């Protein structure tokens with residue numbers, strides 16, 4: 001009999017989403033080398049739960065938690081008009097000289113749209129979802145701006161519920177966006193009108 005607890009999760013079916021300037025493709029374990037220069041930066045990792053990643057083995061572990069499993073929906077972002085430097089080390093967007101050009105917003109809008117297409121409606125079999133949540137550290141104003149530009153609304157603040165080894169504890173903020181054709185109001189998720197936990201729709205599983 002198979003040892004279910006020790007089974008290595010499988011990679012999801014590969015997917016490519018193209019936007020005006022970007023190619024988003026399913027994150028793969030082989031992206032570790034390309035990601036290391038990004039996830040080794042304190043200015044990037046300060047907004048996550050982890051210390052900067054210092055070597056390739058750690059980078060592979062970091063990636064395996066994000067690239068494997070049936071519900072995984074994570075993407076590497078490549079510039080469409082930039083030639084690849086090699087077939088195994090794609091030129092992944094994310095280093096600081098690319099910040100402020102609207103890439104994160106363009107990518108997020110595309111992922112939100114693809115995710116709503118992939119998720120069933122909440123009314124179908126009780127397993128679907130009609131909204132997506134985004135969460136950032138309360139001080140991470142750039143990420144909050146990206147969420148707002150992509151159509152998310154601020155909903156609530158979690159008190160001292162985010163912890164980063166470099167920065168310690170801080171508040172976090174929760175943003176949500178409703179499926180096209182639905183509103184946060186009808187889902188009971190309007191800012192300032194959030195009901196008690198018992199009235200909230202279930203939290204989407206994919207992050």
Ligand SMILES: CC(C)(COP(=O)(O)OP(=O)(O)OC[C@H]1O[C@@H](n2cnc3c(N)ncnc32)[C@H](O)[C@@H]1OP(=O)(O)O)[C@@H](O)C(=O)NCCC(=O)NCCS
Pocket residue numbers: 043044045047048094098099100101102103104105106135136137140141142143145146
């Ligand atoms: C957050 C991040 C992904 C944004 O990427 P990006 O490609 O620069 O995003 P965009 O260009 O689409 O939009 C950034 C917006 O944030 C704004 N912004 C940047 N820094 C800001 C700050 N300190 N305060 C307020 N707004 C800020 C920009 O002005 C821009 O808004 P605008 O278009 O209205 O001018 C990038 O900064 C990053 O990777 N940061 C480090 C890691 C991180 O924060 N990861 C996310 C964890 S939740």
